[in-house]
Amino acid sequence: MPLSSAYRQRLFPLLPELATCFGTPFHIYDEAGIRTTGAQLKQAFAGVGRFREYYAVKALPNPRILALMHEMGFGFDCSSVAELQLARAAGARGDDIMFTSNNTSPEEFVAAAQDGGCLLNLDDISLIAKVPQMPELICFRYNPGPARSGNSIIGNPVEAKYGVAHEQLLDAFRQARERGARRFGLHTMLASNERDCRYVVETVRMLLDVIAWVSRELSIRFEFINMGGGLGIPYQPEDSAFDVARLGRETQALVQDFEQAQGYAPAVFMESGRYMTGPHGVLVTRAINHKDTYRRFIGVDACMSALMRPGMYGAYHHIEVVGKAPGADDVAVDVVGSLCENNDKFAIERPLPPIADGDLLVIEDTGAHGHAMGFNYNGRLRPQELLLRADGQVELIRRAETLQDHFATLQFEPKVWHSGAH
Structure with a gap:
C-alpha cells in the first residue's frame, strides 16, 4: 500500500541526498x-x-x-x-x-x-x-x-x-x-x-x-x-x-x-x-539497467537477497519512483535484481512511470521480514539499514555486508578427520 502521507512527507524530500550520502540500496525505517x-x-x-x-x-x-x-x-x-x-x-x-x-x-x-x-x-x-x-x-x-x-x-x-x-x-x-x-x-x-x-x-x-x-x-x-x-x-x-x-x-x-x-x-x-514495523520501512534502490525483450525489464541495484517476499510468496510490495507520479504514460515493467534466479523480481508487469537509469525506486512495506530474511546466494551481500529518527536526523543502524564478512567463515584452523582419530 502507498506509504502514509506523514512518512512520505518526512522521507521523500531527503532521498536524493541520502542516496548520495549512504549509497544504494538501503532499508530505512521511520x-x-x-x-x-x-x-x-x-x-x-x-x-x-x-x-x-x-x-x-x-x-x-x-x-x-x-x-x-x-x-x-x-x-x-x-x-x-x-x-x-x-x-x-x-x-x-x-x-x-x-x-x-x-x-x-x-x-x-x-x-x-x-x-x-x-x-x-x-x-x-x-x-x-x-x-x-x-x-x-x-x-x-x-x-x-x-x-x-x-x-x-x-x-x-x-x-x-x-x-x-x-x-x-x-x-x-x-x-x-x-x-x-x-x-x-x-x-x-x-x-x-x-x-x-x-x-x-x-x-x-x-x-x-x-x-x-x-x-x-x-x-x-x-x-x-x-x-x-x-x-x-x-x-x-x-x-x-x-x-x-x-x-x-x-x-x-x-x-x-x-x-x-x-x-x-x-x-x-x-x-x-x-x-x-512493516508499514514503517522501505527499500530504496536505484535503476541501473533497462532490457527490452519479450517484456520490459528495469534492473535495480538491489536483489532478492534484500527482500525475498515477492520471490518466495509472490507477495505484492508497492513501488514508487522518486520524483515521478503515476499517470497516463505509465509502462508495465518487471522490476528485477541481478540474482541468478528468475524469481528475483520485485514486481511483474507493474505499471510504473517511465524510469531512467539513475532513478530512485522506493519499494514499500519492508519494515518486517525484509532485511531479516536476507541471504547470500550468488555471494550477494545484504544492504545497510537506516533509521529516520523522530528528530529528523538519519542514522546508520546496520552497515552493509562486505566481501570480508562473506568470506569470514572460510578463515579457520585446518581440521581433518581420519579413521581411528579420537
Missing part, C-alpha cells in the same frame, strides 16, 4: 511511525486490564529498533539464541522475553534459562522431559488441528509443524506440573498477515474456552493467554487496514465474560511483528 503504531496498539487494549505486546524479534532484528520497543514497554518474542541475545542486549530480562522455539535443541534450553530466564513456551509435549530444570511458570503452544483453519503462510493447522495437539494438552500440563511448574500460560499462532479482525477475535475466544476447560479438568489457573501475532497490514492499495481498535474492544468483552464465569481474568499477550 521511528515516528513505529512509535505511533505502538501507542495505538496500547490504546486499543487499554480496557483489557493486563495487556502486553511481545515484539516478534524475527520481523526486524536490529538493536536500534528493539531499543524503541523496550522504551515503549514492550517485551520480546524470541525463537533462537541470537534473538535471545538481541532482546537481552536491549534490556529485557525474565518475563520481558517469551521464548517460543520449535524443534528446540539442548543448547537453546540452556540459553533460555540464562540471564534471568524467560517465559518458556514449549512447542511439543515431548520437550517437557528435555527442559533441564522446569521453571515455575510454563506455557504451551496450542495447535487446535481441524477445529480451525490457517492461511497460506502458516498453512492448515493439521499440517503445521507447530504446537501441542488438542488431545495432548491436558497431559502436557499434568506432566509440567509433575516436574514442578506451578503457574501456567497458553499460546497459539494460527495465521500470518491476517487482516480480518474477526479471525483473531475467534482465536482469543478459543484460547479462553481452552483454558476454562483445562482449569476445570486440572484445577489450575492461567496467568495469561497469548493470541500470537499475525496481524496483517495492507500491502496492496485496495487492501483495508486491520481494525485493531475493534480487536481490543472485543477482547475486553471476552475477558470480562470469562472473569464473570471463572472468577479470575488472565493477562492478554500478543506478539505482533509485521503490524508494528
Whole structure:
C-alpha cells in the first residue's frame, strides 16, 4: 500500500541526498511511525486490564529498533539464541522475553534459562522431559488441528509443524506440573498477515474456552493467554487496514465474560511483528539497467537477497519512483535484481512511470521480514539499514555486508578427520 502521507512527507524530500550520502540500496525505517503504531496498539487494549505486546524479534532484528520497543514497554518474542541475545542486549530480562522455539535443541534450553530466564513456551509435549530444570511458570503452544483453519503462510493447522495437539494438552500440563511448574500460560499462532479482525477475535475466544476447560479438568489457573501475532497490514492499495481498535474492544468483552464465569481474568499477550514495523520501512534502490525483450525489464541495484517476499510468496510490495507520479504514460515493467534466479523480481508487469537509469525506486512495506530474511546466494551481500529518527536526523543502524564478512567463515584452523582419530 502507498506509504502514509506523514512518512512520505518526512522521507521523500531527503532521498536524493541520502542516496548520495549512504549509497544504494538501503532499508530505512521511520521511528515516528513505529512509535505511533505502538501507542495505538496500547490504546486499543487499554480496557483489557493486563495487556502486553511481545515484539516478534524475527520481523526486524536490529538493536536500534528493539531499543524503541523496550522504551515503549514492550517485551520480546524470541525463537533462537541470537534473538535471545538481541532482546537481552536491549534490556529485557525474565518475563520481558517469551521464548517460543520449535524443534528446540539442548543448547537453546540452556540459553533460555540464562540471564534471568524467560517465559518458556514449549512447542511439543515431548520437550517437557528435555527442559533441564522446569521453571515455575510454563506455557504451551496450542495447535487446535481441524477445529480451525490457517492461511497460506502458516498453512492448515493439521499440517503445521507447530504446537501441542488438542488431545495432548491436558497431559502436557499434568506432566509440567509433575516436574514442578506451578503457574501456567497458553499460546497459539494460527495465521500470518491476517487482516480480518474477526479471525483473531475467534482465536482469543478459543484460547479462553481452552483454558476454562483445562482449569476445570486440572484445577489450575492461567496467568495469561497469548493470541500470537499475525496481524496483517495492507500491502496492496485496495487492501483495508486491520481494525485493531475493534480487536481490543472485543477482547475486553471476552475477558470480562470469562472473569464473570471463572472468577479470575488472565493477562492478554500478543506478539505482533509485521503490524508494528512493516508499514514503517522501505527499500530504496536505484535503476541501473533497462532490457527490452519479450517484456520490459528495469534492473535495480538491489536483489532478492534484500527482500525475498515477492520471490518466495509472490507477495505484492508497492513501488514508487522518486520524483515521478503515476499517470497516463505509465509502462508495465518487471522490476528485477541481478540474482541468478528468475524469481528475483520485485514486481511483474507493474505499471510504473517511465524510469531512467539513475532513478530512485522506493519499494514499500519492508519494515518486517525484509532485511531479516536476507541471504547470500550468488555471494550477494545484504544492504545497510537506516533509521529516520523522530528528530529528523538519519542514522546508520546496520552497515552493509562486505566481501570480508562473506568470506569470514572460510578463515579457520585446518581440521581433518581420519579413521581411528579420537
